[in-house]
Amino acid sequence: MKSEHVNEITLGPQQEKSKRARNAIIDATIDSLVEVGYAETSLVRVAKAAGFSKGAIQHHFPSKEDLIAQTVDKLISRTISPPPASRRARTVEEALLRAWKTFVDTPAYRALLEILNAARTDKKLKKRIGKDLIAWRDRMDLQSLENYEAVSGDDEDVVMLLNMNRSFMRGLLMQEQYGFSEETATRYLRKWVEMISPLLRLKEK
Numbered sequence: 001m002k003s004e005h006v007n008e009i010t011l012g013p014q015q016e017k018s019k020r021a022r023n024a025i026i027d028a029t030i031d032s033l034v035e036v037g038y039a040e041t042s043l044v045r046v047a048k049a050a051g052f053s054k055g056a057i058q059h060h061f062p063s064k065e066d067l068i069a070q071t072v073d074k075l076i077s078r079t080i081s082p083p084p085a086s087r088r089a090r091t092v093e094e095a096l097l098r099a100w101k102t103f104v105d106t107p108a109y110r111a112l113l114e115i116l117n118a119a120r121t122d123k124k125l126k127k128r129i130g131k132d133l134i135a136w137r138d139r140m141d142l143q144s145l146e147n148y149e150a151v152s153g154d155d156e157d158v159v160m161l162l163n164m165n166r167s168f169m170r171g172l173l174m175q176e177q178y179g180f181s182e183e184t185a186t187r188y189l190r191k192w193v194e195m196i197s198p199l200l201r202l203k204e205k
Contacts (some may be wrong), residue, residue, distance in 0.1 A: 017020070022060050022070070026051045029071045033111035038118035043067065065128045068115060072129050075112040076136045079103050080143055092148070092197040096165060100189055104169045107163050113170065161199055168192055 024170040026052035043064055047057045061067035089095035103109060116123045119126040119133075150157035172185055180188075 006015075018060070021052070021056070025052065025057055025060060025067070026074050027070050029067055030075070030108060030111040033071075033114040034107045035122060038068075038114045041114075055085060064091050065124055067131070069128050072112070072115055072132055074106055076132070078108060080139050081134070091201065092202055093193050093201045095147070095202060096193045096197065097189070099165075100169055101192055104173060105185075107172065113173065149203055151201060158200070162198060165192075 027171050028046045032045055032049060032102060036045070041063075041064075043057050044054055046067065047054045050057070057067070059069065089098055115125070115129070116133075119129060141163070144158050144162035145155055148162065149155075150161065159192060169189075172180075172188060175185065
């Protein structure tokens with residue numbers, strides 16, 4: 001009994017150290033995806049940025065696909081975390097604008113877009129993360145139904161409208177490379193929200 005207790009104490013700090021290392025590696029991966037894109041995000045580059053050797057990286061993530069898969073888990077989990085009650089939006093307009101600011105117009109979402117774009121043609125990556133992305137889509141649809149109702153009364157309209165909203169926001173983020181300024185993006189976003197918000201209502205919590 002005593003030896004089991006000692007082992008538990010011994011393993012605790014090691015597990016915590018491993019968790020910190022994995023988080024640091026994933027954070028460095030996100031930074032690299034934003035800075036140089038998916039193709040240039042290598043284990044060597046991430047190791048250098050995170051302050052680890054390549055061997056140390058591979059202890060946690062044996063391949064680039066392993067690393068990206070875990071990075072995807074972190075990136076998509078942030079989009080389905082419910083806000084605290086004190087930060088819940090009071091109107092549809094506020095909720096949609098907050099989603100843009102909090103989740104989409106961020107380095108983390110830009111990193112996720114890099115991975116999504118790469119998965120279109122990278123068969124190994126698509127196979128590795130495909131099921132996670134489908135599960136994410138389904139969870140986002142469920143979250144839409146938990147938070148919104150359609151003025152039409154049709155739940156399918158809720159799912160459709162919120163998917164349209166996410167698609168629009170992703171596309172708007174991509175417009176950066178075509179010279180869209182922040183001011184222009186904000187103007188387009190506000191017009192979009194003005195068009196879509198009358199079709200939705202927030203559910204009472």
